[in-house]
Amino acid sequence: MRRYYSTLLVSLLVLIPAVHAQDGAFRFPMPEFESGYHHPEQVFPGADLTNPRVDVLVLAVVLALSAWFVLRRRNRRELLALTVFSLVYFGFWRQGCVCSVGSLQNIAASLVDPTFPVPWVVLLFFLLPLIAALFFGRVFCAAACPLGAIQELFTLWPLQLPRPLDRVLRLFPYLYLGLALLSVFLDSGFLICAYDPFIGFFRQGGSFNMLLAGALLLTAGIFIGRPYCRYLCPYGVLLSWMSTFSKWHLRIPEKACIQCKLCEEACPYGAIDFPVTEAAPLTRHAGARQLMLFTVLTPLVILLCAWIGMMSHVYLARIHSDIRLTERILAEERGEVEGMTIESEAFRSGNTTIPALLESAGKIQEQYKRGSAWLGAFMGLVIMVMIIRLSLVRHRVDYEANKTHCVSCARCFAYCPVEEEAGCVTQ
Amino acid sequence: MSQVNRRDFLRVAAVAVGSGVALKASQPGAEATVWQIDPALCVQCGRCATNCVINPSAVKCVHSYPICGYCDLCGAYLQPAAKTRDTGAESQLCPMAAIQRTHIEGVYYQYTIDEELCVGCGKCVKGCAMFGNGSLYLQVKRDLCVNCNDCAIARECPSGAMHRVPLSESYLLKTDPPPEAQG
Structure with a gap:
């Protein structure tokens, strides 16, 4: 017995330094197996995705077909079939990623972050629709975009929104952009992806809020044509800029327009300009003076909007998760809230101190102050350009598709009695 | 052909600006990135299981055998209040019963993760980090991950453990001693 205890003591004495030496190792060292056991090899498989080249090829073919159906075939039914294909392929099969709408964030991120290059697939998804818009109008919106496709199919009983309301709502995409x-420039995440309303349907799963937003937009879309495309889509802004200068944009009547107004009634997206034949509302002199006034006002409005933007930076900065965390931590420190969130718990178990967090939050807020002022200035410019464009009255004889807003859905052809193939010509 | 009008000029200008941005953005020679979890930062909050866009999550528990202590009383396998050390469902910590326990010899057991069943909740990871060597950790399986633009887990990760790494640096593996055990 005595011998046993002395052995134990000796082994303990030996063990104590051993334990100290093993401080850098594990609590329970790996046993030395007598049965010749070898642990299984770990397998770390590489990515197993659809070849992205296929996606780019499909996008290019869909864009080309869409342009062909709209401009040459002038056939809505074929275009609709292509829309359904895009919804199934880019939406449900590829689960809505990568999409052109989100790709603009990758481009922006790679411009500010040298460690985040844009893969060429994403680059092509960004550029191809824009190049297509530069030549054929927004054929991407017509049949290639899965977000547009799902809304196109839900446009069942569209109402015409009053023109002024439509034009004001069309400012929101600029704000969203x-x-x-x-958010991308200040490293706060990809908002367009986070608030994509339809991705939940494509993936058949998502947070409740995401699915609810999607369902609400689709329901609204039954009566208001394509609400996301018209009043939210940030990529649509870039497309509309390109489309304004498009070379071969669709024209409603191929031959002489008979002013039947059917196309304007048929367009659910408020994208048809009606004829302006009466004399200009202002004399040439008064018009020039009005334009001069707007031009002088522009810098003032830009400054005012920049100031409003700067004032709102406190709210905008909450896009950044560190700001939200800082506010939570401060509220906890002041005893205003009970308990801890997962975020504040994770922060408190980490090595960062509260003063360090406050310092970094201060820097982020400073960046947001400047960024929000630029955002405000941009919105001021957008508003003034819209006002100036509305104030310029162009003489127009026929009904024409508005190159900026038209998404080339081809409904106007289907209703145009001048079209050769239309069977409903009565006169 | 002979004269360039304003619109054509604008078109050419747009293409030129676009190509410039494209060239700047594509950063020739830069490497593609993938999403990975830094095991040293992970706090096992459980959001990997619920936030991934694919269901079940592309995040799975990974077992680093060289770190494992092959314990009989395994903090990752057994409920803290388990009455017996057996494979009964009431004893298991894993809600999906995704950990298989096989006897090797003496008091040593091998634990294997069944990836088909694992949902990446990280309960076992927490148990192993608390009571064991920390040989279990969560990692994004690249064959399952669709490499989203904006990883929905990264957006909600409380410790910033999910981040982009260059393709050649994946996987982020755990082969070193856990930080808790270091001096």
Whole structure:
């Protein structure tokens, strides 16, 4: 017995330094197996995705077909079939990723972050629709975009929104674009992806809020044609800029327009300009003076909007997760809230101190102050350009598709009695 | 052909600007990135299981055999209040019963993760980090991950453990001693 205890003591004495030496190792060292056991090899498989070249090829073919159906065939039924294909392929099969709408964030991120290059697939998804818009109009919106496709199929009983309301709502995509870019530039995440309303349907799963937003937009879309495309889509802004200068944009009547107004009634997206034949509302002199006034006002409006933007930076900065964390931690420190969130718990178990967090939050807020001012200035410019464009009255004889807003859905052809193939010509 | 009008000029200008941005953005020679979890930062909050866009999550528990202590009383396998050390469902910590326990010799057992069943909740990872060597950790399986633009887990990760790494640096493996055990 005595011998046993002495052995134990000796082994303990030996063990104590051993334990100290093993401080850098594990609590329970790997046993030395007598049965010749070898642990299984770990397998770490590489990516197993659809070849992205296929996606780019499909996108290019769909864009080309869409342009052909709209401009040459002038056939809505074929275009609709292509829309359904895009919805199934880019939406449900590829689960809505990578999409052109989100790709603009990758481009923006790679411009500010040298460690985040844009894969060429994403680059092509960004550029191909824009190049297509530069020549054929927004054929991407017509049949290639899965977000547009799902809304196109839900446009069942479209109502015409009053023109002024439509034009004011069309400012929101600019705001969304500005916010998304601000968020990317200040390292706060990809807003367009986070708030994609339809991705939940494509993936057949998602947070409740995401599915609810999607369902609400689709329901609204039954009566208001393509609400996301018209009043939110940030990529649509870039497409509309390109489309404004498009070379071969669709024209409604191939021959002489008979002013039947059917196309304007048929367009659910408020994208048809009606004829302006009466004399201009202002004399040439008064018009020039009005334009001069707007031009002088522009810098003032830009400054005012920049100031409003700067004032709102406190709210905008909450896009950044560190700001939200800082506010939570401060509230906990002041005893305003009970308990801890997962975020604050993770922060407190980490090595960062509260002063360090406050310092970094201060820097982020400073960046947001500047960024929000730029965002405000951008919105001021957008508003003034819209006002100036609305104030310029162009003489127009026929009904024409508005190159900026038209998404080339081809409904106007289907209703145009001048079209050769239309069977409903009565006179 | 003979004269360039304003619109054509604008078109050419747009293409030129676009190509410039494209060239700047593509950063020739830069490497593609993939999403990976830094095991040293992970706090096992459980959001990997619920936030991934694919269901079940592309995040799975990975077992580093060289770190494992092959314990009989395994903090990752057994419920803290388990009455017996057996494979009964009431004893298991894993809600999916995704950990298989096989006897090797003496008091040593091998634990294997069944990836088909694992949902990446990280309960076992927490148990192993608390009571064991920390040989279990969560990692994004690249064959399952669709490499989203904006990883929905990274957006909600409380410790910033999910981040982009260059393709050649994946996987982020755990082969070193856990930080808790270091001096």
